Amino acid sequence: MPRRSSFRDDFRSIKAAVDSLSRTPLSAIGDNLRGTFEPFFKGGVVDALIEPSFDLASAIQNLLGQLPTSYGQRFDFDAAFVLALAADWNPNRPLPGMCVPKHQGEWGFSELPLPTIDRQRMPIVRVFHFPGQDSIEDIDLLAYPWLAHEVAHCVLFLHSSLFPSEFKPRLDGVLYALGLKGIADRGLARTLARAGLDEMKQYWTPTLDQGNWAHEIAMDIIALWSCGPAYLGAFLDEVERDNLDLFQISTVHPPYCVRILAILRACPFLKLDAHAGALQDLSASLSKHYPNKLAQLAPEELIIAAVDAGFAVCKTLEICDWRRFDQGGAGSSSPDTHELGVALLLEAWRVRNQVDEEIYSTWEREVIGTLIANIATTQ
Ligand SMILES: [Zn+2]
Numbered sequence: 001m002p003r004r005s006s007f008r009d010d011f012r013s014i015k016a017a018v019d020s021l022s023r024t025p026l027s028a029i030g031d032n033l034r035g036t037f038e039p040f041f042k043g044g045v046v047d048a049l050i051e052p053s054f055d056l057a058s059a060i061q062n063l064l065g066q067l068p069t070s071y072g073q074r075f076d077f078d079a080a081f082v083l084a085l086a087a088d089w090n091p092n093r094p095l096p097g098m099c100v101p102k103h104q105g106e107w108g109f110s111e112l113p114l115p116t117i118d119r120q121r122m123p124i125v126r127v128f129h130f131p132g133q134d135s136i137e138d139i140d141l142l143a144y145p146w147l148a149h150e151v152a153h154c155v156l157f158l159h160s161s162l163f164p165s166e167f168k169p170r171l172d173g174v175l176y177a178l179g180l181k182g183i184a185d186r187g188l189a190r191t192l193a194r195a196g197l198d199e200m201k202q203y204w205t206p207t208l209d210q211g212n213w214a215h216e217i218a219m220d221i222i223a224l225w226s227c228g229p230a231y232l233g234a235f236l237d238e239v240e241r242d243n244l245d246l247f248q249i250s251t252v253h254p255p256y257c258v259r260i261l262a263i264l265r266a267c268p269f270l271k272l273d274a275h276a277g278a279l280q281d282l283s284a285s286l287s288k289h290y291p292n293k294l295a296q297l298a299p300e301e302l303i304i305a306a307v308d309a310g311f312a313v314c315k316t317l318e319i320c321d322w323r324r325f326d327q328g329g330a331g332s333s334s335p336d337t338h339e340l341g342v343a344l345l346l347e348a349w350r351v352r353n354q355v356d357e358e359i360y361s362t363w364e365r366e367v368i369g370t371l372i373a374n375i376a377t378t379q
Contacts, residue, residue, distance in 0.1 A: 010057035011041055017064050025071050025079070028098060029114065029125055033060055036116050059115035066112055066127065068102040070134035075101055076375050077139065077340075077368070082128050084340035085151050089226055089319045095154060099126045103134040107143075109150040111157055126154055139368055141348035145234040148223035148345075153210055155317065156218065162316060164206035166309035167214050171204050174301050200297055203251065204306075213254035213298070214306045217262045221310030224266055227342055228322030229275040230349040235263065236278055247291055257286045258298045265307045271323065322346065338367050 014037065021030030037056065068075065078101035086095045098114075108129035113122040128150050132138030156163055175197060182193035203213045210216075223231045239246060239256050246256040253259075260283050267276040314321075325342040338344055344367070352360045 010061070011037060014057060014060050014064070015041060018060075021067075025075065026067060026100060029067065029100075032114050032116075032123060033063075036060070036114075039117075054119065056115055056117075063112055063115060063125070066110070067125070068100055068127070068134075070103060072134040072136075073372050073376070074103065074130075074134045074136055074139060076379070077136070077372055078103075078128070078130055080375055081144070081147060081340045082151060085148060085226075085342065086155070088325065088341040088343075089151070089155075090317060093155075093317065095126070095151075096124075096158070098123065099128065099154070101128050101130055103130050103132060103138070105129060106131055107146040107150055109153040128154070136368060136372060141345065141364055141368070142230075142237065142352055143234050144348075145223060145227040145231040145345050146238075148227045148231060148342075149219045152219040152222035153215075155222075156210065156215070156313070159313075159317065160208065162313050163215065163218050163309055166312045167206055167218075167305055170305035170309070171201075171206075171214070171302065174299065174305070175201060196296055200302075203254070203297060204302055211252040213258070214302075214309070216253050217259060217303070217306035218310040218313060220259055220263055221266050221307055222314055222319065224263055224272070224322075225270060225311070225314045226319055226322055227345050228270060228272055228326065230322070230342075230345040232263070232267075232272060232275050232279060233349050233352075235259075236282075239282065246286060247289070247294060249294070249297070254298060255294060257283070257290065257294070258303065260286070261298075261300075262303050262307050265304060266311070269311065270321070338371060340371060 014033075018030045018033045018037075021027060021033075024030075037060065040056070079099070082099050082101065083095060086093070106129065110127045110129070112125040112127060114125055116122050128147065130147075131143070132140075178193075178197055178200075182190065182197070185193050206212060206214050210219075220231075220235070227234075238244075239260065244256070246260075248255055254262075260279055264276060264279060264283055267273055313319075320342070322342065326346050327343060338347070348364065348367075351363050355363070
């Protein structure tokens, strides 16, 4: 009995999975995938004469494994929120198609290449990760300014040379100056200075995957630019979590204490001084324990360079400043007048600052309920 081809088996199960996508909001992804594999699957059987030149089955399976599997009311709400934020930033620069929310774990953003035969031109599925489950009860508007940080990642992937072209020359200048300083060192001191510079370069060099300190600071600055005090509030809630090590060093994210310095540096330029008191106090208390190593790895001039480069990106992309959306009043408008976007994040922040938690929760539930009903009627 001839051995059955696993290629054939894989494609049968992939076809079934893709067919089921067409009955979901991800049908555009299903259509794309069908266009890719159908040439190999003529008349329901795998055409044994044409085999893909690479492991197409695994590539498709890998993509399917990373897509969301729940498409409830929160899925629609969050999908619309992503587009609304980008439209508020600059209505002339809408996000491309295939932006999908996924509910699992923490805030995040990832780009998934959609497998095609032409590997040079793979369309991208953009996945925005939201904390909590695909359930309306898990929507926390006070945390949603973090979505702006993730949308910033998405926008900078679309304009990938913008930030490095602003930041890299400043980084090179700092590294060069430090290298000159270390030239007089001898022996162990010289080795240590070199190692320190290499480590700094590793953390701060802008990379294509954006997993570096400079890019992360840029996302904070773009989110702060666009959401102002609402981002400050969400950021403060995050850093005030219990047992969070604000000095923790990782390759991808700068320690929170460094991000705090960057945000505080940006506040006066965005007229946010009046709202930055709590973060300033926190920073002052952290400064007493600031590790030497961290002071060396994240010198002030690099933090300033990353903030400046973040601002430059906002200006180049003509991203609306938060003040354009700030209506000043809190909770005064009726729930019917709310729309997804920056103004809603600012209003949620204002309402929470003026009323107790219970009244805020009632307000938030009512607003979310109305918005979800509106989304349902426009679908
Ligand atoms: Zn980030």
